[in-house]
Amino acid sequence: MGSFEVFGGNKLKGELTPQGAKNEALQVLNTVLLTDQEVIISNIPDIVDVNKLINLLQALGVKVQKLDKGKYSFLADDIDVDYMLTDEFKQKGASLRGSIMIVGPLLARFGKGYIPKPGGDKIGRRRLDTHFIGFEKLGAGFKYDAATNFFKAEAPGNRLKGTYMLLDEASVTGTANIVMAAVLAEGKTTIYNAACEPYLQQLCKMLNSMGAKISGVGSNLLTIEGVEKLGGCEHRILPDMIEIGSFIGLAAMTQSDITIKNVSYENLGIIPDVFKRLGIKMELIGDDLRIPEQELYEIETFIDGSIMTISDAPWPGFTPDLLSIILVTATQARGSVLVHQKMFESRLFFVDKLIDMGAQIILCDPHRATVIGLERKTQLRGITMTSPDIRAGVSLLIAALSAEGRSLIHNIEQIDRGYENIELRLNNLGADIRRI
Numbered sequence: 001m002g003s004f005e006v007f008g009g010n011k012l013k014g015e016l017t018p019q020g021a022k023n024e025a026l027q028v029l030n031t032v033l034l035t036d037q038e039v040i041i042s043n044i045p046d047i048v049d050v051n052k053l054i055n056l057l058q059a060l061g062v063k064v065q066k067l068d069k070g071k072y073s074f075l076a077d078d079i080d081v082d083y084m085l086t087d088e089f090k091q092k093g094a095s096l097r098g099s100i101m102i103v104g105p106l107l108a109r110f111g112k113g114y115i116p117k118p119g120g121d122k123i124g125r126r127r128l129d130t131h132f133i134g135f136e137k138l139g140a141g142f143k144y145d146a147a148t149n150f151f152k153a154e155a156p157g158n159r160l161k162g163t164y165m166l167l168d169e170a171s172v173t174g175t176a177n178i179v180m181a182a183v184l185a186e187g188k189t190t191i192y193n194a195a196c197e198p199y200l201q202q203l204c205k206m207l208n209s210m211g212a213k214i215s216g217v218g219s220n221l222l223t224i225e226g227v228e229k230l231g232g233c234e235h236r237i238l239p240d241m242i243e244i245g246s247f248i249g250l251a252a253m254t255q256s257d258i259t260i261k262n263v264s265y266e267n268l269g270i271i272p273d274v275f276k277r278l279g280i281k282m283e284l285i286g287d288d289l290r291i292p293e294q295e296l297y298e299i300e301t302f303i304d305g306s307i308m309t310i311s312d313a314p315w316p317g318f319t320p321d322l323l324s325i326i327l328v329t330a331t332q333a334r335g336s337v338l339v340h341q342k343m344f345e346s347r348l349f350f351v352d353k354l355i356d357m358g359a360q361i362i363l364c365d366p367h368r369a370t371v372i373g374l375e376r377k378t379q380l381r382g383i384t385m386t387s388p389d390i391r392a393g394v395s396l397l398i399a400a401l402s403a404e405g406r407s408l409i410h411n412i413e414q415i416d417r418g419y420e421n422i423e424l425r426l427n428n429l430g431a432d433i434r435r436i
């Protein structure tokens, strides 16, 4: 188990370039399974989860070639579908959440897609019903072996059939999986209550450039005319909006002056506005976002004077992946905020560590925590802690960087799942983080 030793209290200064988006990479990498032509993808982040998925694709027979930093060529002209029945596949597939999205493309092109219960953060129940109900609507048979935790979807006659479906929830990976299954199905598929966040839009645009016929991109109603075959393409992954949000919170908490380069502002949706409601100032210069040094930031109240609530919702609502960052950032603000994590059940439990560091937080229930800002009257103090999940991990890192003295953060494998070379990039700006 790796750890970060952090000496807090330094103000950071300089530029940060966000990595390519983890959650887009975990979607678009799977499209390579849909064609026997070459697919080139750039701006792929060098992070544990993405590397695990590339490794899984390779094990399935995809020829992978690194062309440059973050740029790879993929050729799926000889896929070994029987590999899905091996123990090695079961072990590799279970180690990350993104592996679930190999099922749709394999089912579409080869008539079968199998997967063990995928991994990812332990942040509450993470059901897969939307994915498999969607495949069933497209005509696939579905089997789940509870003893081995293995899911199987198979298409009769090896071809899925287009249909209308209303998803029970706007699941991000569920929509991506169903879209990748439907592009090669016979006839027209309509998906209502589809997730529509920018990474899904990217996936749809990429598939269209491969020859798919998807319309309604960006809305919650997608229409897909199935095609016989898809070809190759070149695709570039967007900057990671969750990393950008993490850097905004980090800058405010540590009173730093940070410019985040090439943020693709138009794809950040409501994210900058939510940080602005915490009183954080920012300046858009071209497509760079500057967070200037700020002595104090003051959380707004609602118009009627009541306490601000920040909650998550499917896009274009605020992403649940940034609520832990909002929460930690609020600990040094002036004012109070209720953080309401509606989508996941166990993402707020890390607040006990922040309370040990001196933050004023009331955990109301598993979904809600009230933060009463310290207004910088006292600094957080460094402690030893363990990171429970990827975003809580980065929140604890931000807390440690703002704290007085030494902190030790264990289980940083969680952070490595989604943040590329984070200690090096922050140390270049004046942070003091050591990997031990």
Ligand SMILES: CC(=O)N[C@H]1[C@@H](OP(=O)(O)OP(=O)(O)OC[C@H]2O[C@@H](n3ccc(=O)[nH]c3=O)[C@H](O)[C@@H]2O)O[C@H](CO)[C@@H](O)[C@@H]1O
Binding pocket: 023, 026, 097, 098, 125, 126, 127, 169, 170, 171, 172, 173, 174, 314, 319, 320, 321, 342, 343, 344
């Ligand atoms: C690899 C990847 O891309 N992971 C992201 C993806 O996970 P993932 O696709 O697994 O998440 P889902 O969108 O399926 O659902 C996330 C949670 O929100 C709940 N839910 C979902 C939709 C809805 O309309 N109402 C609702 O309550 C679900 O029950 C679940 O508890 O999307 C999540 C939600 O943005 C992000 O946290 C994850 O980082």
Ligand SMILES: C=C(OP(=O)(O)O)C(=O)O
Binding pocket: 022, 023, 049, 097, 098, 119, 120, 121, 123, 321, 390, 391, 418
């Ligand atoms: C929850 C997350 O990731 P995953 O879906 O891979 O567990 C996340 O990126 O915040």
